[in-house]
Amino acid sequence: MNCNRAIVEAAIQAGCRFFTGYPFTPATECLEQASHRLPAAGGVYLQAEAEVSAINMLMGAAIAGFRCMTATSGAGFALMQEGVSHMAGIAEVPCVIVNVMRGGPGFGNLAPTQSDYRMATRGGGPGDYRCLVFGPATVQEAADLTKLAFALADRYRTPAIILSDQMLAETTEAFDLGDPLPEEPVEKWWATTGCKGREPIYMGRPGKNYGPEAEYLSGNLTLNLIGLARAGRDPDTFEAHMLRLAEKYHRIEAEEVRVETLYLDDAELAVVAFGTSARLIRPAIERARSEGLRVGLIRPITLWPFPSRLIADAAERVRDVLVVEMSMGQMVDDVRLAVNGRTPVHLFSTLGGVVPRPETVGREIRQILGLVTADSRA
Amino acid sequence: MDQVFKQTTSAALKSRYDYCAGCGHGIAVRLVAEVIDELGLRGQTVGILGVGCYSTNPVTFNFDCQFALHGRAPAMATAVKRLLPDRLVFTMQGDGDLAAIGTTEIVHAATRGERFTVLMLNNANFGETGGHMAPTTVIGQRTPSTPNGRDPEIHGYPTRITEMLALLDGAKYVARVALDKPANIMRAKAAIKKAFEIQLSGQGFTMVEVLTACPSGWRLTPVESLKWMSEVQMKTYPIGELKVAAS
Numbered sequence: 001m002n003c004n005r006a007i008v009e010a011a012i013q014a015g016c017r018f019f020t021g022y023p024f025t026p027a028t029e030c031l032e033q034a035s036h037r038l039p040a041a042g043g044v045y046l047q048a049e050a051e052v053s054a055i056n057m058l059m060g061a062a063i064a065g066f067r068c069m070t071a072t073s074g075a076g077f078a079l080m081q082e083g084v085s086h087m088a089g090i091a092e093v094p095c096v097i098v099n100v101m102r103g104g105p106g107f108g109n110l111a112p113t114q115s116d117y118r119m120a121t122r123g124g125g126p127g128d129y130r131c132l133v134f135g136p137a138t139v140q141e142a143a144d145l146t147k148l149a150f151a152l153a154d155r156y157r158t159p160a161i162i163l164s165d166q167m168l169a170e171t172t173e174a175f176d177l178g179d180p181l182p183e184e185p186v187e188k189w190w191a192t193t194g195c196k197g198r199e200p201i202y203m204g205r206p207g208k209n210y211g212p213e214a215e216y217l218s219g220n221l222t223l224n225l226i227g228l229a230r231a232g233r234d235p236d237t238f239e240a241h242m243l244r245l246a247e248k249y250h251r252i253e254a255e256e257v258r259v260e261t262l263y264l265d266d267a268e269l270a271v272v273a274f275g276t277s278a279r280l281i282r283p284a285i286e287r288a289r290s291e292g293l294r295v296g297l298i299r300p301i302t303l304w305p306f307p308s309r310l311i312a313d314a315a316e317r318v319r320d321v322l323v324v325e326m327s328m329g330q331m332v333d334d335v336r337l338a339v340n341g342r343t344p345v346h347l348f349s350t351l352g353g354v355v356p357r358p359e360t361v362g363r364e365i366r367q368i369l370g371l372v373t374a375d376s377r378a
Numbered sequence: 379m380d381q382v383f384k385q386t387t388s389a390a391l392k393s394r395y396d397y398c399a400g401c402g403h404g405i406a407v408r409l410v411a412e413v414i415d416e417l418g419l420r421g422q423t424v425g426i427l428g429v430g431c432y433s434t435n436p437v438t439f440n441f442d443c444q445f446a447l448h449g450r451a452p453a454m455a456t457a458v459k460r461l462l463p464d465r466l467v468f469t470m471q472g473d474g475d476l477a478a479i480g481t482t483e484i485v486h487a488a489t490r491g492e493r494f495t496v497l498m499l500n501n502a503n504f505g506e507t508g509g510h511m512a513p514t515t516v517i518g519q520r521t522p523s524t525p526n527g528r529d530p531e532i533h534g535y536p537t538r539i540t541e542m543l544a545l546l547d548g549a550k551y552v553a554r555v556a557l558d559k560p561a562n563i564m565r566a567k568a569a570i571k572k573a574f575e576i577q578l579s580g581q582g583f584t585m586v587e588v589l590t591a592c593p594s595g596w597r598l599t600p601v602e603s604l605k606w607m608s609e610v611q612m613k614t615y616p617i618g619e620l621k622v623a624a625s
């Protein structure tokens with residue numbers, strides 16, 4: 001089974017009961033898989049007329065308390081950003097979004113890239129907000145992280161993004177779906193399912209709190225313009241909301257970083273790469289090690305929260321840092337912030353659907369370690 | 379003594395009332411609440427509110443509500459109704475929300491025959507932003523963005539979106555009502571109730587367009603507004619049932 005389909009299987013095992021999306025290569029197989037597997041699992045599958053509708057359908061499902069997912073790629077992900085921002089920063093509801101990265105900018109091409117790193121980790125929508133972002137490198141890890149994504153999205157009431165790419169998406173390899181994650185059930189007291197037996201809930205506006213006593217911002221500009229608004233635009237209410245959001249993000253940064261390291265203890269050179277590029281350059285690192293070169297790997301698994309602490313610590317010990325990315329250099333900004341000038345940070349990037357090859361990255365490694373000169377073909 | 383009027387349960391004044399004097403939104407909210415009370419469905423109702431004065435004011439609906447991004451309420455309602463098919467689900471949207479930014483969502487929800495009800499409040503302008511031209515603004519109507527009046531050569535023609543939606547196979551009940559005088563207000567209530575009942579019978583998409591006064595946006599007094607609604611607005615938007623599918 002390929003990665004697109006494995007992710008949907010893992011989602012269903014994790015209790016996903018709503019899937020919507022718009023066909024977008026190379027994410028479309030997620031829709032195909034969901035179209036028959038969701039109904040069989042007692043869930044709802046619905047093809048949306050556009051990504052904008054898909055993300056808002058997802059918002060409706062999420063606010064009604066259901067675990068839900070959509071899958072898309074680059075430009076489709078861009079169309080979803082307003083909805084993602086609203087779900088993360090205003091409604092604060094959980095959902096899982098798969099972005100199978102293909103070539104950008106614009107409609108780009110269909111080949112693998114990692115150039116939506118920034119859109120996923122910074123957000124392309126308005127305002128201050130964050131989403132959990134996972135960067136799987138194998139089908140097995142994609143399945144495992146999908147399950148984790150649902151659990152953490154619920155725990156923190158926030159969208160989680162699985163950042164796959166065309167190469168991983170179409171990789172077919174054996175994986176073990178395993179058991180459902182042991183989870184403490186999260187009580188969704190905020191789910192709008194009808195107020196029978198309790199007070200009404202209003203979800204999707206910023207306020208001091210949710211529930212019957214909620215105080216909401218008044219946006220009636222006409223009343224404001226003609227001077228009739230009463231306690232209308234209350235900045236304190238929104239500030240309190242944003243401060244609570246910031247506190248939540250600090251908690252996530254403190255508790256949810258996941259990262260894999262390889263040969264880092266005695267490394268002189270730390271290579272930082274995620275997802276497919278990390279997988280593809282592993283042989284270069286193994287080969288360098290077999291030649292006695294002290295090279296290590298840092299592979300961020302969560303792209304937000306980013307393993308800044310670990311990279312900062314490593315920067316105290318290594319002589320150089322090399323970032324390998326299938327983009328003009330997006331994650332390298334996070335690495336530079338973490339390294340904070342302690343050591344030089346080099347970038348090896350591939351563009352337009354070209355993937356990093358062990359031979360070329362191996363040459364780059366030897367060059368940085370001073371074993372070959374820049375123009376040597378060795 | 380007989381009680382002839384009381385607060386509805388499904389709508390309650392919480393902390394303050396922010397509609398302008400003469401605004402039709404309060405009446406629309408009241409009618410929806412009365413119908414839900416009469417159907418005894420307050421505990422099973424999910425309202426999805428679009429972006430407009432009706433939703434930015436303190437929440438007056440006394441049942442579960444979701445707030446949608448501008449124009450997207452039908453997408454949210456689609457998911458909610460499909461996941462919770464026994465609930466009463468409706469969207470409340472303005473004419474700007476539904477007939478401008480939200481045309482994609484409304485057309486496809488109606489096409490799919492989604493089993494929720496859409497209540498479109500048509501006040502012929504973007505009331506909340508300050509009264510600017512909306513797709514529903516009538517020819518000649520002056521707004522802050524059409525200072526010389528809406529000119530079809532420049533601004534195009536008013537959008538009769540409700541007539542357009544009535545053509546779709548998935549739409550089972552489509553009506554237009556007006557909140558200009560007591561008799562029409564009672565007709566409006568009957569139409570909302572009928573739409574909800576057809577929704578509950580599972581037939582398909584239902585919609586009621588409600589003409590509501592916006593004295594602030596129209597720069598008229600409340601009394602002049604009601605006159606303008608019957609004498610001008612209703613010429614472009616005649617009221618009545620546009621589609622009643624045989625059940």
Ligand code: SF4
Pocket residue numbers: 220222223396397398399400401402403431501505506591592593594595
């Ligand atoms: S601006 Fe218009 S629609 Fe908004 S509250 Fe005032 S009268 Fe009502």
